[in-house]
Amino acid sequence: MSMEKSIEGPVARLSTLDVEALQIAVFGAALDPIIVMDEAGRVREFNPAAEQVFGYSRAAAIGRLLAELIIPERFREAHRAALARFVATRQATILGRRVTLTAQRSDGTELPVELAIAMVTGSAGTLFAGYIRDLSEQRRAEERQRFLLEASREIASTLDYEDTLRRAVRLAVPALCDGCGVYLSEDGRTARRVAVANVDPEKEALARRLHEQHLLGPEQPLGVARMLRTGQAVFLSKVDDEVLASVAVDEDQLRVLKALGVRSAMIVPLKVRDRIVGALSLVTDVSGRTLGPADLSLVEEFALRTAAAVDNSLLYREARRAVARAEELIAALERSNAELDGFAHVASHDLKAPLRGIAALSEWIEEDLGEHITESARGHLSMLRGRVRRLEDLIEGILSYSRAGRTGREVSEVDVGALLAEAIELLAPPAGATITVEPGMPVLRTARVPLQQVFMNLISNALKHAGPEAVVRIGGREAGAFWEFSVSDNGPGIPPAYHERIWGIFQTLKPRDEVEGTGIGLSVVRKIVASMGARAWVESAEGEGACFRFTWPTEMPAERAG
Incomplete structure (x- = not known):
């Protein structure tokens, strides 16, 4: 026996009664x-x-008659005409197709349905089997998504958080409910009303009175206060007189609650970064609708999006305040810098003037004494003029330090190789010194003056400490968004314990009588480099020379230009 026959056999043996029973079972299930x-x-x-x-x-x-049973009155005549036309012509228009129609329940409410019709002709004549699918839930889901999409767009269109909440209330009425209120809480216990709306203006006024006088205090057993205490949504699918009596704290409140005619209610939290900042309250009354679990999930999602919009508004407000504060600080800093520049200029002038007088006076004394001056006195006068020059250099160094990183910041294409050649020429190194610049120096879009000052200070420092036979090597390499430059020498080196100290202002490792200097040059270098968002450091060991390194941006950021 073939497999086909083994399968067909049992089916063929089904009796008419069996088939009818099967059809009834399928029909019923x-x-x-x-x-x-x-x-x-x-x-x-x-x-x-x-x-x-x-x-x-x-x-x-x-x-x-089917027309009187499930077809809305406005469509019945078209149904009767189509049926009569088919009976007369046997030409069908919707057989074998899926069509979307509006049907009617026994209570008169309408619902969207999808319909497919099959025609059967037998001993009982022609019958039409209509297979119907209720699309109500699908339509509700589509409407919810459409509402959430439109609501998200609307509440995100403003950065004023109170305006956001007022828009949320107007969106909820009447799309979700008959009345809506939104509240903010700053302490987690009490709340203030931001907006209230109702389809009925008289009930909106009552709701304002109710929320102002009764439902916002922490002692209330229900409402916003309860939600704030528990953090859970309050959902009352049916509100009757018994519920109102259990909620009301006095007769006046009970009268207001009854006048509102609330049928169902829910209050959901507004959460911002896991913190409850307020509540969204919804009620139904005049429409006769009843809020259900599906409404609760929709309202919670709506509240989530509203809270996110509020959070964005608050973050924007905080950012604006921070920007305003930063602008105030920048203005104050600019005033301070201007005052510092003025002070430095005045101090430089007022201090240099007497120094120049002292130097001139020492020269006059030496000239007046002529051949009668002793060698000891000549040495003392020379030392006095040296001290004057040192003080002048110190004053000039302080002035340079006060301005470091804040002047000469015009941006242009800077050929670093050409800049180094110019800097070395300006420094006029001693005849026995050797300065080598590695090939391949870059062209940067940056401020020329600060970069030149950094190189001159480092090269001058190397020549000073390495002596008349100094060997100075200048190199550079690309390092991402920066170039890393180095200035190395064959001087006495720097012990690791002093690698940070040398960058401080007025810091020197040798007495000024041994190595002339102000102790400001390296502090100016680090200050300028830091103002570019870069860094400067030293690599050295005692007796092995020193290598000073610093980074410099390949392209100067706009906010650092001046």
Whole structure:
């Protein structure tokens, strides 16, 4: 026996009674409504799913005209005409197709459905089996998503958080409820009303009175206060007089609650970064609607998006305040810098003037004494003029330090190789010194003057400490968004313990009588480099020379230009 025959055998042996029983079982177990209609338009069958969706019992539906049963009155004449046309011409327009229509329940409410019709001709004549799918939930889901999309767009269109909340209330009424209120809480216990709306202006006024006088204090057993205490949504699917009596704290409040005619209510939290900052309250009254679990999930999502918009508004407000504060600090810093520049200039002038007088006086004394001056006195006068020059250099160094990183910041294309050649020429190194610049120096878009000052200070420092036979090598390499430059020498080196100390102002490792200097040059270098968002450091060991390194941006950021 073939496999095909073994399968066909049992099917072929099904009796007519078995087939009918199977059909009845399938008909009864179907999850979607199935309605059978004859050519006269009367219902011949009405399965349990149809009973549940349309609200009629099978007994009440059988024999009734389908048009009067589930078709809204405005569509009945078109239904009757189409059925009559088919009976007369046998030409169908919707057989074998899926169509979307509006149907009607026993209570008169309408619902969207999808319909597919199959025609069966037998001993009982021509019958039409309508397979119906209730699209109500699908439409509600689509409407919820559409509402959330439009709401997100609307509440995100403003950066004023109170305006955001007022828009949220107006969006909720009447799309989600008949009345809505939104509240903010700063202490987590009490709340202040930001906005209230109701489809009925008189009830909106009552709601304002209710929320102002009763529901915002921490002692209330229900409402916003309860939500703030527990952090959980308050959901009352049915609000009757008994519920109102249990909620009201006095007769006046009870009268207001009854006047509002609330049928159902819910209050959901507004959360910002896991912190409850307020509440969204919704009620139904005049429409007769009742809020359910599906509404709660939608409102919670709406509250989440509203809270996110509020958070964005608050962050924007904080950012604006921070920017304003930063602008105030920048203005204050600019004033301080201007005052410092003025002070440095005045101090430089006022201090240099007497120094120049002292130097001139020492020269006059030496000239007046002529041949009568002793060698000891000549030495003392020379030392005095040296001290004057040192003080002048110190004053000039202080002036340079006060201005370091704040002047000469015009940006241009800078050929570093050419800049180094110019700097070395200006320094006029001693005849025995050797300065080598590695090839391949870059062209940077930067401020020329600060970079030249850094190189001159480092090269001058190397020549000073390495002596008349100094060997100075200048190199550079690319390092991402920066170039790293180095100035190395064959001097006595620097012990590791002093690698940070040398960058401080007025810091020197040898007495000024041994090595002439102000102790300002390296501090100016680090200050200028830091102002460029870069860094400077030294690599050295005692007796092995020193290598000073610093980084410099390849392209000077706009905010650092001046």
